[in-house]
Amino acid sequence: MTSPGSGVPAVELVSLTKEFADFVAVKELDLAIDDGHFFALLGPSGCGKTTTLRMIGGFEEPSSGIVRLHGEDVTGLKPYRRPVNTVFQSYALFPHLTIHENVAFGLRRQKIDPGEVNRRVGEVLELVQLTGRGRQRPRQLSGGQQQRVALARALVNHPRVLLLDEPLGALDLKLRKEMQIELKRIQQEVGITFIHVTHDQEEAMTMADTIAVMHGGTIERMGHPDEIYEDPRTTFVAGFLGASNLMDARVISPEQGKLVLGDGTPVWIEPSRLMNGATTVSVGVRPEKLHLSAPDSPLETPNRVPGTVTDASFTGASTQYLVDTQQIGEVAVTIQNLGDRRFRANDQVTVGWYPEHCFLVT
Amino acid sequence: MTAATVSGPAVSAASAARRRRRIPYLLLLPGMAWLLLFFFLPLAQLVVTSLEEGSLEAGFNFAWAWDNYGALFTTYRGQFLRSLVFAGIATLLSLLIGYPLAYAIAFRTGRYKPLFLVLLLMPFLVPFLLRTLAWRIILADEGLVVTTLQSIGILGSSGRVLATPMAVVAGLTYNLMPFMVLPIYVALEKMDKALLEASADLYGSPFVSFWKVTWPLSLPGVISGTLLTFIPAAGDYVEVELLGNPQSAMVGNVIESKFLNVIDYPAAAALSVGLMVVVVFLVVFYVRRVGTEELVT
Ligand SMILES: Nc1ncnc2c1ncn2[C@@H]1O[C@H](COP(=O)(O)OP(=O)(O)O)[C@@H](O)[C@H]1O
Numbered sequence: 001m002t003s004p005g006s007g008v009p010a011v012e013l014v015s016l017t018k019e020f021a022d023f024v025a026v027k028e029l030d031l032a033i034d035d036g037h038f039f040a041l042l043g044p045s046g047c048g049k050t051t052t053l054r055m056i057g058g059f060e061e062p063s064s065g066i067v068r069l070h071g072e073d074v075t076g077l078k079p080y081r082r083p084v085n086t087v088f089q090s091y092a093l094f095p096h097l098t099i100h101e102n103v104a105f106g107l108r109r110q111k112i113d114p115g116e117v118n119r120r121v122g123e124v125l126e127l128v129q130l131t132g133r134g135r136q137r138p139r140q141l142s143g144g145q146q147q148r149v150a151l152a153r154a155l156v157n158h159p160r161v162l163l164l165d166e167p168l169g170a171l172d173l174k175l176r177k178e179m180q181i182e183l184k185r186i187q188q189e190v191g192i193t194f195i196h197v198t199h200d201q202e203e204a205m206t207m208a209d210t211i212a213v214m215h216g217g218t219i220e221r222m223g224h225p226d227e228i229y230e231d232p233r234t235t236f237v238a239g240f241l242g243a244s245n246l247m248d249a250r251v252i253s254p255e256q257g258k259l260v261l262g263d264g265t266p267v268w269i270e271p272s273r274l275m276n277g278a279t280t281v282s283v284g285v286r287p288e289k290l291h292l293s294a295p296d297s298p299l300e301t302p303n304r305v306p307g308t309v310t311d312a313s314f315t316g317a318s319t320q321y322l323v324d325t326q327q328i329g330e331v332a333v334t335i336q337n338l339g340d341r342r343f344r345a346n347d348q349v350t351v352g353w354y355p356e357h358c359f360l361v362t
Numbered sequence: 363m364t365a366a367t368v369s370g371p372a373v374s375a376a377s378a379a380r381r382r383r384r385i386p387y388l389l390l391l392p393g394m395a396w397l398l399l400f401f402f403l404p405l406a407q408l409v410v411t412s413l414e415e416g417s418l419e420a421g422f423n424f425a426w427a428w429d430n431y432g433a434l435f436t437t438y439r440g441q442f443l444r445s446l447v448f449a450g451i452a453t454l455l456s457l458l459i460g461y462p463l464a465y466a467i468a469f470r471t472g473r474y475k476p477l478f479l480v481l482l483l484m485p486f487l488v489p490f491l492l493r494t495l496a497w498r499i500i501l502a503d504e505g506l507v508v509t510t511l512q513s514i515g516i517l518g519s520s521g522r523v524l525a526t527p528m529a530v531v532a533g534l535t536y537n538l539m540p541f542m543v544l545p546i547y548v549a550l551e552k553m554d555k556a557l558l559e560a561s562a563d564l565y566g567s568p569f570v571s572f573w574k575v576t577w578p579l580s581l582p583g584v585i586s587g588t589l590l591t592f593i594p595a596a597g598d599y600v601e602v603e604l605l606g607n608p609q610s611a612m613v614g615n616v617i618e619s620k621f622l623n624v625i626d627y628p629a630a631a632a633l634s635v636g637l638m639v640v641v642v643f644l645v646v647f648y649v650r651r652v653g654t655e656e657l658v659t
């Protein structure tokens with residue numbers, strides 16, 4: 001094994017594949033996760049997140065491919081021989097044991113000295129703010145507390161990688177938000193690599209240093225949350241990470257980043273994003289990157305199309321508009337509430353945006 | 363006037379609350395009546411009878427005849443101990459065979475699980491007596507089991523299986539096995555399988571996972587199963603009658619003959635009550651021991 005920070009990835013998956021009887025759940029997945037990162041595996045239900053996590057934990061045997069932990073091939077090892085621990089979606093706390101014994105379970109199996117066990121259990125219960133609950137049983141705790149016991153039970157073993165399968169899925173919204181912050185704090189405090197599986201893009205964005213978006217058994221896009229949000233590269237990722245407006249365009253001048261829409265309206269984008277040499281492309285822009293103006297007060301944005309407001313809904317901090325345009329169909333627009341003029345249905349408007357806010361998807 | 367309008371709803375609310383509180387007791391009534399009529403009254407009758415003395419011809423009279431109970435520990439001590447020992451062995455055998463069976467059905471049969479459960483319950487489709495009679499034929503001296511055991515030398519040429527204590531214990535084990543398997547199966551079945559993954563994740567080998575997770579969580583089933591096996595086995599007399607011999611008689615056989623052949627009701631009643639008290643003591647002691655073991659690590 002290598003020490004943290006040596007540049008060897010904490011987890012490395014090489015061409016990992018899992019086939020069930022009649023279904024390929026994970027397809028030739030390649031992935032390297034840096035040590036000490038909070039990593040989120042994000043994707044819709046059924047895309048293979050749990051299966052991937054279970055192969056890292058050793059609960060599922062890959063059909064082919066390699067799993068490495070800190071450079072060491074662990075593909076054939078049983079779960080109890082891997083330096084990883086898991087927080088299960090259902091928590092899987094032992095109902096017949098006290099909280100203290102639940103947390104101590106892994107340490108006792110490793111034959112750690114009883115005094116040391118007590119010290120470490122006390123320490124980790126403090127970390128998850130459950131000091132004094134040691135003698136209770138799981139069923140006496142609330143869902144959020146049980147969740148933290150599950151976390152403590154895994155963390156107390158000082159794993160090098162912690163696997164979390166939708167750990168907040170069973171909590172209500174408010175508690176989930178609190179636990180997101182809590183989990184992030186704990187991860188920063190212990191410095192262990194967290195691999196967090198979720199289908200909630202907001203959760204992934206809030207917590208993770210790196211997000212991998214999974215789709216149909218493979219990773220479609222991976223990077224920092226803002227990087228993949230601003231440049232999702234595929235229609236699926238663009239749609240999964242939030243709303244976006246897509247339009248088809250023809251490339252006129254790759255050097256200048258000039259495109260035209262179907263009716264000849266020019267659209268300008270960052271030339272650097274056009275390097276793949278395609279002649280027709282799909283351009284996306286997020287609703288909050290769009291600007292609106294009345295036709296008589298022209299926008300400064302290089303990209304402009306005229307349209308008619310079909311719907312306006314005020315949500316306090318912002319207003320969500322739907323604008324019907326001839327060139328790109330219906331467009332969703334989000335305008336921050338800065339006290340500017342608000343439009344109503346049937347108002348004529350111009351929709352505008354800047355080249356740097358365009359992304360290309362395939 | 364004012365007082366009436368205020369207290370009116372309050373009074374009716376209070377009486378409604380009283381009525382609601384009474385409902386659970388009303389619901390209990392049929393069950394309690396049934397127990398009183400068919401359990402406590404006969405039991406009381408049995409206790410009274412056990413303290414009578416006299417004979418069939420002279421009539422039985424109540425006489426605080428505690429001596430009737432002495433027979434359990436003197437004259438019939440052999441039969442009494444045999445009951446406990448046979449029942450104990452049959453229970454242990456049922457557990458040793460039944461636990462793996464329940465485990466396999468709960469964890470290993472996959473989509474064939476219903477089939478195995480039906481197979482387990484299949485013997486109940488044939489009356490108890492018929493099944494035991496069938497064992498008489500199977501274990502008979504010229505039967506396949508005996509001749510096979512003789513030919514491979516486990517049994518001497520004059521050796522028998524029928525009419526031995528072994529046949530009695532085997533019969534008890536066979537007949538009571540489903541009562542052991544079913545509660546254990548239910549306990550295992552409702553166990554969250556993710557617990558075993560959690561144990562494996564926390565460095566528990568399969569063996570350790572079984573002892574630290576599966577076994578303690580199945581203990582309620584084991585307790586029910588052993589009680590459902592031991593209690594009927596301790597009072598049984600049919601197995602001895604069909605598969606045993608006079609030397610393997612259990613206390614149930616003594617009670618049966620006192621009631622039906624010798625017509626000594628007080629002695630029969632005293633043996634029954636005595637057996638019951640001893641079994642209840644054993645059960646309470648056992649449940650305490652095992653039940654608290656489940657609560658510690
Ligand atoms: N044991 C299994 N047998 C057959 N198919 C499975 C099994 N486990 C998962 N699958 C299938 O594999 C796909 C991916 O499952 P999973 O990894 O649980 O997805 P996710 O966690 O992203 O929702 C699903 O379509 C699921 O039905």
Ligand SMILES: [Mg+2]
Nearest residue numbers: 049050051166
């Ligand atoms: Mg899942």
